[in-house]
Amino acid sequence: MKNKNTLLGVAAAAFLGQAFLNTAEIHPQWTKDYSLGKTSLASGLGADQAFLELLGFREFLAGMLWVRGDTFFETGNYDAVLPIIRLVTMLDPKNVDVYTTGMWHIGYNFTDQEQRSDRRYLPTALALGKEGCANNPETYELFYEEGWLWYHKIDDDYPQAVSWLTKANNHADIPPARKNLMRNALERDGKPKEALDYLYTLLDQAEKDYRNDPFYQTNNNLQTIKGNIDTSVIRMIQRGNIAQENGWYATGDYDTKPPFDVGFSAKVTVLEPKILKIEGTWNVLPVGTRIRVILRDADLPNAIPGSMNWDAMATDVNLDPPRDETYMQDQLFVRNRHFSKRIDMSKDITMYPFAKDKYLIEFYYNPRSAPPHIQDKFGWNGEGMTDKNFMVSNARPDNERVMYTSIEISKDQLLQEGQFAGRPVVLKTKNYRDSSDLRGSNDDVIMVPSLRNTQKPAASAAPATNGKGQ
């Protein structure tokens, strides 16, 4: 063949050209713009699914898997949904619905028989949300969901809630109604002034929206914001926040003065192995107090008083949290200044493995998560609340005032083994007295004034005032 060498030379040049073009130009741009993120590369997929995934039909496969996952939801097979959630998010990282459903499912649906959440899954839910936000930065949704998890489920580290909700608010596609949650988050973060300022910015926008479109929805939103502003202003006045900012709190008469001693005490009785009865006192009469109780391994990594450092733990989407850790969190509802709850951990071995020797029972109360009618007394930052035994300000950043105490308990005690076999175990806070002791006590509860109550509370043996409300 004539010119064979020339042809082969051209082929060689073309080959080198394609190699250069592919490696230096096309591949980097493809990875940046057209790749769908981390590749699962057949991990955990069946042969037919891997085939489809390898051929580039990820979204198609993701849809199919999600339908299958829905079937597992219907039949209550929640464990089976987990790997499907993971696979679908890896195959189709742009599927926002799967992320939101996955976060909700992992964060809320794993419970014991008494509907207590298995919080060992919370870091996974948070990590999934983070990943979803990174893959879908153009929409507000997953930022909002992440913020909601912090605000509602974790109900503690409110700066995190504020941070994520701020990111959600920075997206143009967030519906107006969902912007309102930020105000609550700011208040829970102990920033009522910022919350009010925020409400005013919402008001400006709501008024503009209403002028542009004067119908039910925009009017409803506008009225809601106005109502919220009214409420916030009244609360800030009556709770003394405005006075605090302006320097006349000390001389004024505010609902948060004087600080109310909640008088917390608790007794823990091990009725049977892994079954506790927790009872105690809380001097607040109106219904609405929920005291957090935690039973955990004493040496649990990332533990902080009354909670965990969830953010530090939320590093990767781990579908199999540590099975040898015990973490039980519940709420003690106060009625008639007394709480009593039976906590049965005997029916859920996987959730409560009791693999360690030492445990801690923690009691925690954060006034920032109190309902409004109680917070009217306690204030947003607990300035109207105290406990002579257990009030601390070093359990949270920013010197937040919280009620916190803990009782150590051993495995033998919890399981009534060893020297504790066959006999009840009773542990108490240092100030606990049985209820019969409280009859006729001088430490009766003072009535907490309501928001609209203009009468001063009756005098009592509570911390005295100088008549000027100080």
Place this chain on the structure above:
Amino acid sequence: MQAIWAIASSTVGEAVRRKVLLVILLIALLLLSIIPALSILSVRTETSATISTIFFVIRFTSALIAIILTIYMIPNEIERRTIYTILSKPVQRWQFLLGKYFGAVLSLAMMMAIMTVLALVMFYFNHRDAGKLADIARQPVLYLVEMSLLTAIAMFFSTFVAPLVNFFLSVGFWLVGTVLNPLYDSFAQNPQSQPAFKLMAKFILNVLPNFANYDVKNPILHPGVIIQNEASYYIKTVGYGFLYIAVLLILGIVIFDRREV
């Protein structure tokens, strides 16, 4: 050039009468017409699920047609001796090979055009989003370049292997080429990968034909994704395809030139 065009035209005439290909095309058209019904997969993502499935059908069918069309082309000409009456004319072997190749690509383009048009029509009837149609049409254009490359691979192999072996080789190359980018990224981005594996992955990325480059679904399925320099990416991938096709055709010509027919 006239000889090449004449052979290409006769190839198209033959291809559009091949029953196997027409059956495959018909099945694809049926699937494309019922795809909107599959949008029940998800309420929120019905559009992206529909579009994704359309692309799935078009791509898979096109690959099948490209391979089946091409693997028998040269062997059939030799077996039936139709090649003799052509090569006895003033037609060089390379002209014959190029004519067959261009005929195959033209036939494939026609079939892909039919599928794409039907898909766009069905999409419009169900979603009434005319603005999206031009967006959707971008992907099949790149699929055509991808399938032209696949056709060149099959044509190259047909110059020296039997059709059955060619089928598996072509399918194998297509599958590997499709996962080349994610495969390479898995090795390259994993800090725990052995250096030897990384080197091997880089070598394979340079050598094997990369079909993954033609997958540009992301911004079409997810309109919020903004791509910089999209036009330049398209130009580069088309250029890449042309270069690799040139390599394959030249090698095919050199091999075919000395092949006993």
Place this chain on the structure above:
Amino acid sequence: MKELDLHVEEGEIFGFLGPNGAGKTTTIKMLLGIIYPSYGEGYVLGREIGDMDVHRVISYLPERPYYYEHMTGLELLKFYDSLFGNHDQAKCQKLLERVNLAADASKTINQYSKGMQQRVGLAQSLLNDPKLLFLDEPTGGLDPIAHREIRDLILSFRDEGRTVFISSHELSEVELICDRVAIINKGEIARQGKLTELLKGGRLEVTVSGVDEGLARKLSSGGVLHQLADGYLLDMPEEEDVNAIVDTVRSAKGTVLSMVPRRKRLEDLFVEAVRGTANSKIAEAGA
């Protein structure tokens, strides 16, 4: 193929014969540049084989050809014509008329009979007005009438001054139309030359009676003597002096019952050539 030394004169019909597997088609393919010789040179019309300029003035009808079945007869000719860079529909139609396919021009090839396909094949071989045609088994599998038609066409090619190279098994056809032949066996030429010269060396059969055995033997000294019931059969080379034989028989008061010349047939030549090369191979092997 082994040593192959072939010479074809311009304007003749050259027959290329050989048993199955002898290498006939291989030779033609080599001459057409479809396959390549391992060594040696070949020239067609004074140019090296494979020269594209030569392909413009030669044509080829393969053995049992297939054509693109979806095309009509006319489309097929137009397709082949376009390979020469021509688009002469009128010429294509004329050629179809020449091969008696004008009425079937719009039928597709898969509707053509074997004879019709062969004729359209001949038509395509004339598209470029070739100087030299290679026809491989042009009458293979055809009925006698089709045979006749093809044969007449081939003869008309010679009349037009074209050179025709025919490869065939049909010895009777070759004997009727070819000027020169070559017989190939096991990849090498066994016989080659003008047909008239190759078929020299016929026999004469003379049946006599009334002579004694001695005289009969004497008369058949150059040939073979067969005893019959009522006389003798003398099988002699045809060059023998017939008159002298007649005179001798009559002098001996005998009778010449018949004199039958047996011309050498191509089949005989063929068998002789094929067996001859086989025997020489055995002899070589034995030596």
